[in-house]
Amino acid sequence: MQSIDVLKSLEKLRRNGKIIGYEYSEKGVVLLVSDSFSDDEIRSLDLNIVKIIRMKGKLEALAE
Amino acid sequence: MILGKDEHAKVMLVIGREKRFKIYSEEGWKIIYLRKPLKALSFDRKSKIRPVPAGVSIGHINITAGTLGGIVLYQNEIHGITNSHIVTDKPESPYPPEEPQILQPAPYDGGRIIDNTIGFYVKHYPISVSEKSLCKIAKVKDVIYNRFAELFNRGTRSFSFTMLQGSENPIDAGIFEPAQRNIINEQIVDDNGNALEVKNICGLLFAGSTVDNIMIASRSDYIEKLLGVQFLYDIKIPDVGETVFKSGRTTGITHGEVLATDMTTTVEYNTGIATMTHCIVVRLRCAGGDSGSPVFIPKR
Numbered sequence: 001m002q003s004i005d006v007l008k009s010l011e012k013l014r015r016n017g018k019i020i021g022y023e024y025s026e027k028g029v030v031l032l033v034s035d036s037f038s039d040d041e042i043r044s045l046d047l048n049i050v051k052i053i054r055m056k057g058k059l060e061a062l063a064e
Numbered sequence: 065m066i067l068g069k070d071e072h073a074k075v076m077l078v079i080g081r082e083k084r085f086k087i088y089s090e091e092g093w094k095i096i097y098l099r100k101p102l103k104a105l106s107f108d109r110k111s112k113i114r115p116v117p118a119g120v121s122i123g124h125i126n127i128t129a130g131t132l133g134g135i136v137l138y139q140n141e142i143h144g145i146t147n148s149h150i151v152t153d154k155p156e157s158p159y160p161p162e163e164p165q166i167l168q169p170a171p172y173d174g175g176r177i178i179d180n181t182i183g184f185y186v187k188h189y190p191i192s193v194s195e196k197s198l199c200k201i202a203k204v205k206d207v208i209y210n211r212f213a214e215l216f217n218r219g220t221r222s223f224s225f226t227m228l229q230g231s232e233n234p235i236d237a238g239i240f241e242p243a244q245r246n247i248i249n250e251q252i253v254d255d256n257g258n259a260l261e262v263k264n265i266c267g268l269l270f271a272g273s274t275v276d277n278i279m280i281a282s283r284s285d286y287i288e289k290l291l292g293v294q295f296l297y298d299i300k301i302p303d304v305g306e307t308v309f310k311s312g313r314t315t316g317i318t319h320g321e322v323l324a325t326d327m328t329t330t331v332e333y334n335t336g337i338a339t340m341t342h343c344i345v346v347r348l349r350c351a352g353g354d355s356g357s358p359v360f361i362p363k364r
Contacts, residue, residue: 014330014339021329021343030324032345053323053345057275060332061149061236064129064172064314064353 006047013045020055067102069093077102107257109313110173116182117251117259118358119311122146123170124185125163125177126153130170131313131356133268135250136239136293138186143239144248145293146356147270147282148188149333151238156335158190166240170313172353182247188238189290192231193336199224232328232341235282235290236270250296252358255316261363264300269310269357271331271340272350277320279310279350280329280343281359300361301325301344308346308361312354320348 003024010022010029018041021032028050031042035056042052069076074093078085085095109120110129116122118134122144130150135142144166148155151166164185167175202224209222242248251259265284272279284299302308302322309319324345331340344359 011328014328017330021327021345023324023327025326030327032324032327032329051323053278055273055276055278057273058332059271059273059278059280059329061147061271061334062130062269062279062350062352062355063123063127063147063149063334064170 009045010047020059067098107253107255109316110169112169112175112180113257115246115249116144116168117249117253117257119253119313119317121169121173121175121313121353122182122356123150123167123172123175124153124161125165125167125171126161127172128170129172129313129353131269131311131354132168132248133237133356133358134252134265134295134297135248136291136295138239138291138293141241142248143186143241143293144183145237145239145268145287145291147236147268148191148238149236149270150356151185151188151240155188155191155236155238155333156193160185160187164240170353173313181243183240183242186239186241187291189233189235191233191236191333191338193333193338194231232339234286234340234342236340237268237282237287237291239291239293252311252360254311260311262297262360263363264302264361265295265297266300266302266308266359266361267344269312269350269359270355272354274351277347277349278323278345279320279348279354279359280327280331280340280345281310282340283325283342283344286342297360302361306361308344308348308359310346310348310350310354310357310359312350312357314351314353315349318349320346322346 023030028048030051067077122132133145152161166183167180168182169175206222267281327343
């Protein structure tokens, strides 16, 4: 896949709430995903994933 | 027990009322009796501190509490820096807040306008957030999900938002001008209130997950570029795997490993959901009130 296509598909996944975040570079993709996102689902993405960061909670602004 | 004495002034600090103290007293010594041993005074980041170092409680008069990120140069003048959502109560608005006062400690920690105003709002980078969805299908979906969640005692609830196109936010940062000269300083303090030797400033913490001990920060290079400011410490984007520190109002000094340095991610604000870009992601302990904390690399 062209890098622009990878970015488009990552952005689509994030906007649909499938993934929480991503970082794309020439080395590959770092994914920030919910703990409930299974390994099978990640494999089905067909991306060069170099790191997966799993989270149970959500990212929120940290004012008191 | 004698805790200390000054031979020259003939003053003695003691605990208990032993007989030998009476002898000293007869010899002209002044005895100061204490009930408990002396303890080091702990540093309270939520109390009034002057001058104000980075890492302590501050906030706009109409917010709860956040952390001072440090000082920067803006138009050759010293300014305080923290997050947009700490320097104004309306971070999504491109306009200044109605009231400009920044308090130390923050209102949540007892800060009041008369005694605790340390500065006045200057500018912030507006945070574009998605709005709550007006779509009827989305609303029906939320109602059904939430009914089932209630029925099965699940802690989650569904709220649909409309994601605005092109609403990416590279930073969450804003600045204020000090109310008096030297009321804020460049120091970043440890948990005893001592100044740390800082090598590089990497960014400002603005969000995180307290469950997962993951925090995200706006990068110092984007903050300088987009706000037109200059940090007093050298800036550096850390390498993945490097250890960085943060000094925050709630969890103090914590450190952790950098996981990513250019992440695009979804963050929940009080006013909606925001897309944040170019974020540093670190695995370290953080909590509500740490927003604005400086993320830095200390000198070894």
